[in-house]
Every structure is written in C-alpha cells, then in structure tokens.
Amino acid sequence: MSRAVVYERFGGPEVLDVREVPEPHAGSGEVRVRVTVMGLNPMDWLISSTPSIAAAFGISLPAGFGCDLAGVVDEVGEGVDRFAVGDRVYGGAMARAAADFAVVDTGPSALFRLVRTPDGLRDEVAAALPTPGLTAAAALAAIDIRSSDTVLVGGAAGGVGVLVVQLAKRAGARVIGTASPGTFDFLRQWDVEPVAHGPGLVERVRDVAPGGITAATDLFGTETAEAALALGVPADRISTIAAGPMPPGGVRATGGASAVSADLDAIADAVAAGAITVPVAATFPIEKIRDAVALQADRHVHGKIVVTL
Known part of the structure; x- marks a missing residue:
C-alpha cells in the first residue's frame, strides 16, 4: 500500500484526504515515479472544487490530486528506453501527483511530459517548474x-x-x-x-x-x-x-x-545555472495538504507552494 491524496466530492480543501491506496505499477510505455515533491498550482484546487473544470480535463470522481511533480524513476514498463530506474525526473501526472507513486505515460501522445532533472536542480524547485x-x-x-x-x-x-x-x-x-x-x-x-x-x-x-x-x-x-x-x-x-x-x-x-518542450528545458537549465530564481514560498508535508491548498487558494502567495512526500 502507499499514500495518495484523493477526494470523493467537489469542494474546498476539506474534501482532500490522504489515504492508503494500492501501489500502482508501470505498464507498457509507462514509468513509475517515486514522488518526492509535488508543485501546487491554482488549477489543482480549481479542478477539485469545480465540476465543470474537472470535466474539461477528463477527471471524474473519485479522483486523485495534483499534476506537477519531481522524483525518481523506480519502475520501467515494457518498451520504454528513454528512462532507467534511478533517473531523477520532473514533469506532470494529471490528478496523480500528490501520491507516493505516480505512473506516467512516456509516449509521444502523452498529455504531460516527463524529463530528466538537470544536475544542480533540487527536487523542490523542479516540482515547481512544469506548469x-x-x-x-x-x-x-x-x-x-x-x-x-x-x-x-x-x-x-x-x-x-x-x-x-x-x-x-x-x-x-x-x-x-x-x-x-x-x-x-x-x-x-x-x-x-x-x-x-x-x-x-x-x-x-x-x-x-x-x-x-x-x-x-x-x-x-x-x-x-x-x-x-x-x-x-x-x-x-x-x-x-x-x-x-x-x-x-x-x-x-x-x-x-x-509552449514547446524546449522552452521548459531552457528555463530549467537557467534555474540550475542560477540565472533564474524560482522562489518557494512555503513547503508542506503531504499530511498538511489541506493547509497547503488553503494557502494557495488565498491568492496572496509570493512564489510557489510545494508539498513533500
């Protein structure tokens, strides 16, 4: 079993629960990421609070939470040759990022891209970058x-x-x-x-x-x-x-x-080199996900909020 943030009804931070769920596993064309940090975005709580926005992203109840993440590949599915176990990565997994493990599609039609984390870029910062x-x-x-x-x-x-x-x-x-x-x-x-x-x-x-x-x-x-x-x-x-x-x-x-994928690569490289700063305004453990979302929804945060696992 592993932890994941889930919700069974739409609403404010109070609908989010950290629960024990079965561990997911990588299938063909997929990798499993052991998530270390999730980057919180306004769209995350808008999806969990607004049925019409959730529907636009193909999300139905019950649902997982969050998109942006950073971590380490710990399982590689059949047909994947771009990643290996142990690779540090960051990217997106819609409605699956706030969890110990996230399975991510690596194919060309994947909605969100997974890339290797540049040397010198901390997971807390990498998770704050994708969206x-x-x-x-x-x-x-x-x-x-x-x-x-x-x-x-x-x-x-x-x-x-x-x-x-x-x-x-x-x-x-x-x-x-x-x-x-x-x-x-x-x-x-x-x-x-x-x-x-x-x-x-x-x-x-x-x-x-x-x-x-x-x-x-x-x-x-x-x-x-x-x-x-x-x-x-x-x-x-x-x-x-x-x-x-x-x-x-x-x-x-x-x-x-x-945007094109090269845009994110260029920004990540600039951040790793110290040419661009990504201010992390607050860090919460996954057990405090409701507090993190409440702070994000207040709309007065200077920079990014990240959640650690």
Missing part, C-alpha cells in the same frame, strides 16, 4: 517579447509571474508588474517596477510609464488586459492565461499547452 514554466513561456511567446518593449505583467508576484518577469528581463524588456503593495519589495529584486492592481490601474501605469507600454500579459483574470487595451496596446501584443477562450478585445488567450 508555471510552460505557461510563462507561452505567455511571452504569444506577444513576441522584444528588448525594446515596456511590458505590463498582471499578477507578477505569483508562481507564473515570477518566471514571466525574469524571462522578460532576460529578453531585455522593461517590466512593470501589477501586485499587492506587500509584494513590491519582493518584485524589485528582479528590477520590476511594481504598481498596485485594482481600480485606477490605467492611471497608475501612465504615471510609471508616461511614454506608454508596448505589450502586456495578464496572468490573473482580465484587469491587466483591459488596462493595456485602454492604454493603446494592440490586441495582438496582449496575452491572457486565465480569461477563458474569448478574452476581452480580441487579445490572445494562451497557456502551457501552447
């Missing part, structure tokens, strides 16, 4: 970020935002980030110019950048996208990741599925 890294890459690729840009980043202090602002700075852009005032010093460490979100955002951005902004990405709803449109940014240079398939004004909706 945020791919999403950050997609958000910036959609607006063709350039060194001449002044880019407005909405939700700059979140798990995706901290990667977006660093990638934009590495591209040579000037970065203005929306956040709550309590996160301003946190963002300034990457030379981000913070502005408070909420009513009056357009005027505050004008004060900080009287010459205007040239691009924007909204990582939390539509407020930043709408502000960018009001500031005269063309719709094709504004991206959103959480506004649904029909964002305001024809701006570009995107997400991690739009």
Whole structure:
C-alpha cells in the first residue's frame, strides 16, 4: 500500500484526504515515479472544487490530486528506453501527483511530459517548474517579447509571474508588474517596477510609464488586459492565461499547452545555472495538504507552494 491524496466530492480543501491506496505499477510505455515533491498550482484546487473544470480535463470522481511533480524513476514498463530506474525526473501526472507513486505515460501522445532533472536542480524547485514554466513561456511567446518593449505583467508576484518577469528581463524588456503593495519589495529584486492592481490601474501605469507600454500579459483574470487595451496596446501584443477562450478585445488567450518542450528545458537549465530564481514560498508535508491548498487558494502567495512526500 502507499499514500495518495484523493477526494470523493467537489469542494474546498476539506474534501482532500490522504489515504492508503494500492501501489500502482508501470505498464507498457509507462514509468513509475517515486514522488518526492509535488508543485501546487491554482488549477489543482480549481479542478477539485469545480465540476465543470474537472470535466474539461477528463477527471471524474473519485479522483486523485495534483499534476506537477519531481522524483525518481523506480519502475520501467515494457518498451520504454528513454528512462532507467534511478533517473531523477520532473514533469506532470494529471490528478496523480500528490501520491507516493505516480505512473506516467512516456509516449509521444502523452498529455504531460516527463524529463530528466538537470544536475544542480533540487527536487523542490523542479516540482515547481512544469506548469508555471510552460505557461510563462507561452505567455511571452504569444506577444513576441522584444528588448525594446515596456511590458505590463498582471499578477507578477505569483508562481507564473515570477518566471514571466525574469524571462522578460532576460529578453531585455522593461517590466512593470501589477501586485499587492506587500509584494513590491519582493518584485524589485528582479528590477520590476511594481504598481498596485485594482481600480485606477490605467492611471497608475501612465504615471510609471508616461511614454506608454508596448505589450502586456495578464496572468490573473482580465484587469491587466483591459488596462493595456485602454492604454493603446494592440490586441495582438496582449496575452491572457486565465480569461477563458474569448478574452476581452480580441487579445490572445494562451497557456502551457501552447509552449514547446524546449522552452521548459531552457528555463530549467537557467534555474540550475542560477540565472533564474524560482522562489518557494512555503513547503508542506503531504499530511498538511489541506493547509497547503488553503494557502494557495488565498491568492496572496509570493512564489510557489510545494508539498513533500
């Protein structure tokens, strides 16, 4: 037997239970990962609390929990030649990551990719990368970020935002980030110019950048996208990741599925080399999964939350 987080009804953190379940085993084309760390994302608790979102991902009750993970391959199925027992890996296993063992499909049609963890990258950081890294890459690729840009980043202090602002700075852009005032010093460490979100955002951005902004990405709803449109940014240079398939004004909706695998490799290598920082805001043992999700759902975390097994 092994441990896994499961839920039998949709709801808040209270529906999540750590239970003893039979150990899964790798089948043909699969590997089993002994999970050491799970990276928590907002989508995880949105799936466990919202039936329509769960259905969109093909998840039905009862269900497992979490997607992003890091660990060690401890079982290899028939036909797998890319991995061996003992390989350190990270990647995704939808609705199976918060468990001692996760079986992952390694075939070309797999929804989530499993890759070897670069030397020098701790599991706690590797588990925090898959979904945020791919999403950050997609958000910036959609607006063709350039060194001449002044880019407005909405939700700059979140798990995706901290990667977006660093990638934009590495591209040579000037970065203005929306956040709550309590996160301003946190963002300034990457030379981000913070502005408070909420009513009056357009005027505050004008004060900080009287010459205007040239691009924007909204990582939390539509407020930043709408502000960018009001500031005269063309719709094709504004991206959103959480506004649904029909964002305001024809701006570009995107997400991690739009990124290419090489994007995540490049980010992981940069993190391992110390060129990009992935701040881990809090670490919880799996027994405290409800507390971890409650903190994530509060939406005031500066960086990533990870769960250890």
